[in-house]
Amino acid sequence: MLMPKRTGSSNTDLQALIAELRSRGYKESSKFLLKIADELAKPSRSGASVNLSRLERTCGAKEEVIIPGKLLADGILSKQVTVACLSSSESARKKIESAGGKIISIAQMAEKNPKGSGVRIIC
Numbered sequence: 001m002l003m004p005k006r007t008g009s010s011n012t013d014l015q016a017l018i019a020e021l022r023s024r025g026y027k028e029s030s031k032f033l034l035k036i037a038d039e040l041a042k043p044s045r046s047g048a049s050v051n052l053s054r055l056e057r058t059c060g061a062k063e064e065v066i067i068p069g070k071l072l073a074d075g076i077l078s079k080q081v082t083v084a085c086l087s088s089s090e091s092a093r094k095k096i097e098s099a100g101g102k103i104i105s106i107a108q109m110a111e112k113n114p115k116g117s118g119v120r121i122i123c
Contacts, residue, residue, distance in 0.1 A: 014040065014086070021110060032116025036106065039068035039123055040086065048123045050085075052077040052095055055122070064119045066109055077101070084109035 009015055018037050025033030039048070050067045053075025059065055060079065067085040073092035080100035093103055104112075113119055 009041075009044070017107060020107070024110065024114060028114050030114050030116065032119070033110055033114060035121065036066060036068055036110070039121070040106075047086075050122050051075050052092060055079075055081060055083070058122065059120065064109070064113070066106060066116075066119055066121050068106070068121070068123060071103070082109075 009018075018040050021033045021037035021040070024030065025037060048067055048069030049072055050069065051072045051074040055065065056075060056077050056079065059081050062080050062082075064082045065084070067083060069086055071083060071085045071088035071092045073089050073095055077095055077099045081096070082101060083096060083103050084106045085103065086106060088103055096103055109119065
């Protein structure tokens with residue numbers, strides 16, 4: 001008998017984050033948290049990978065951004081932004097910090113701003 005192929009992430013930390021975001025999203029009636037959970041639950045091959053050049057084009061100074069995927073270092077960033085992402089390259093982290101910005105986890109952003117007011121989602 002063939003067993004059905006397992007779908008979804010095998011990363012237990014990601015599964016826990018998605019479950020926590022969904023739970024808090026329903027409890028607090030936050031469409032923002034539910035949207036982030038849905039984006040994180042998508043297959044990784046269709047997940048977001050965002051370069052710094054895209055942040056430079058789309059974000060304003062001192063803006064908060066969530067990337068439900070990986071942040072990559074291609075491009076130059078001159079704006080001070082706070083980025084919450086699933087993961088980032090080390091060089092992207094250095095470039096953001098040298099521009100005066102900071103990188104935090106998605107869980108930290110959800111705790112800080114559960115309604116998502118003033119936060120831009122870049123997928």
